[in-house]
Amino acid sequence: MEGKLLIQNGRVLPMTGKVIPKGSVLVENGKITAVAERIEVPDTGSTEIIDASGCLVMPGLIEAHCHVGITEEKKGMEGDDCNENVSPVTPWLRAIDAVNTMDAAFDDAVRAGITSIMAGPGSSNVVGGQFAFIKTKGRRIDDLIVKAPAAMKIAFGENPKVNFSGQEKSPVTRMAIAGILREELHKAVQYRKKKMRLTKDCPKGQEPDFEPDFRLECWMPVLERKIPLKAHVHRVDDIYTAIRIAKEFGLSMTLDHCSEGHLIAEDLAKEGFPAIVGPDLSSRSKIEVQNMAFKTAGVLHEAGVLVAITTDHPVSLIQSLPICAGLAVKSGLPLEEGLRAITCNPARICRVFDRVGSLEPGKDADIAIFTGNPMETFTRTMCTIINGKIVYRDTGF
Known part of the structure; x- marks a missing residue:
């Protein structure tokens, strides 16, 4: 099983509920456990943190x-x-x-x-x-x-x-x-x-x-x-x-x-x-x-x-x-x-x-982080996560 992963400071688009202009997504053991404006993780030493500042965080x-x-x-x-x-x-x-x-x-x-x-x-x-x-x-x-x-x-x-x-x-x-x-x-x-x-x-x-x-x-x-x-x-x-x-x-x-x-x-x-x-x-x-x-x-x-x-x-x-x-x-x-x-x-x-299909607690941690709207030609994929595991990361991210 995968450990903890915290994505923070990104514009979170859950596809259910409201957009969070500057939010966080917490992943544990391959599943999404929390989606909120701010998530505190006590044992940050064992949690991989992704700073998604300036990026769009959405379901894969x-x-x-x-x-x-x-x-x-x-x-x-x-x-x-x-x-x-x-x-x-x-x-x-x-x-x-x-x-x-x-x-x-x-x-x-x-x-x-x-x-x-x-x-x-x-x-x-x-x-x-x-x-x-x-x-x-x-x-x-x-x-x-x-x-x-x-x-x-x-x-x-x-x-x-x-x-x-x-x-x-x-x-x-x-x-x-x-x-x-x-x-x-x-x-x-x-x-x-x-x-x-x-x-x-x-x-x-x-x-x-x-x-x-x-x-x-x-x-x-x-x-x-x-x-x-x-x-x-x-x-x-x-x-x-x-x-x-x-x-x-x-x-x-x-x-x-x-x-x-x-x-x-x-x-x-x-x-x-x-x-x-x-x-x-x-x-x-x-x-x-x-x-x-x-x-x-x-x-x-x-x-x-x-x-x-x-x-x-x-x-x-x-x-x-x-x-x-x-x-x-x-x-x-x-x-x-x-x-x-x-x-x-x-x-x-x-x-x-x-x-x-959405960022909700209990669902598979399949997440994509983009520089902007993925429907725009010049948008880059900065990170792709499947089952809580980072499977692709742009070299500049």
């Missing part, structure tokens, strides 16, 4: 949707484990079995003040597999896990169509994508009903006469709404199809990318599904992203949708996350919401707000 930034470590930089096919694109349905695949923590993008994230990410499979399949919410510093993936599985990846539109039309197999239409997903969910529902019935009817003290199906068991946390569907959707029609299917089966879901969300913002607010918007810093390289724009996040927020910003690394580089939020602010997202879109909002959307 969070990337809500990316492929860090699973699509490695500079590795080509050998380092690309993002899509098992020979089968349209692969829900049993787990991101943690493919994420390489030696990927350079992890260090880039830490240097940008990004302390946790949601990483997982790509969008070539109708069902791609299970995402994991992980920290950004460490050698062993098992030690980085905050939540796994954290979501089940599904995809609509252009990507699965293009992938499987080249293989001369279904799906090659949007109808088939929706049909294949419905069929898989129907199988999972029937499997769960049978499992519950046999378990209920089993005499006390005996094992039910039920053989678990490995390829369907992974759907149980989705059907029980413990984790959401993570829907790759760009176009309006694909967004509506994803919502239709989620409602048919009574499932929770996040709308990832949501590139045309600004065109139907009021509808999306009524439906209540959160949006993870981006990567708007990339080019409009596909037909379905022709209406992509930085204004989407602001329009959705104004309508009442809970919004996070994504780089979709490596589509846009992970270290550009705060800049993407800044460009969304430039295009209409309120300033404070820009910061929320890369801290507390993704924590809520990824269902880990009990651990990360």
Whole structure:
């Protein structure tokens, strides 16, 4: 366990509660224990003290949707484990079995003040597999896990169509994508009903006469709404199809990318599904992203949708996350919401707000110290702290 760490004299932005113009954050054994204007520590000899004068102290930034470590930089096919694109349905695949923590993008994230990410499979399949919410510093993936599985990846539109039309197999239409997903969910529902019935009817003290199906068991946390569907959707029609299917089966879901969300913002607010918007810093390289724009996040927020910003690394580089939020602010997202879109909002959307996303006693000591607002281009990361341990320090700090 880590010892005590006291950050003082910084402008503390907890993301819950008021900004403290000149405040302190106390960390003990990897957790935040106090956030206040002034914190007295009797045994300062055993406490590491960081003087954050002139700096902004805030929660570590969070990337809500990316492929860090699973699509490695500079590795080509050998380092690309993002899509098992020979089968349209692969829900049993787990991101943690493919994420390489030696990927350079992890260090880039830490240097940008990004302390946790949601990483997982790509969008070539109708069902791609299970995402994991992980920290950004460490050698062993098992030690980085905050939540796994954290979501089940599904995809609509252009990507699965293009992938499987080249293989001369279904799906090659949007109808088939929706049909294949419905069929898989129907199988999972029937499997769960049978499992519950046999378990209920089993005499006390005996094992039910039920053989678990490995390829369907992974759907149980989705059907029980413990984790959401993570829907790759760009176009309006694909967004509506994803919502239709989620409602048919009574499932929770996040709308990832949501590139045309600004065109139907009021509808999306009524439906209540959160949006993870981006990567708007990339080019409009596909037909379905022709209406992509930085204004989407602001329009959705104004309508009442809970919004996070994504780089979709490596589509846009992970270290550009705060800049993407800044460009969304430039295009209409309120300033404070820009910061929320890369801290507390993704924590809520990824269902880990009990651990990360704000500076509050009891939460993981994931903290970033910046020279100013991280959404501004010239802002430097002075210090990144994960689980109470300093994992990056600028040479001038």
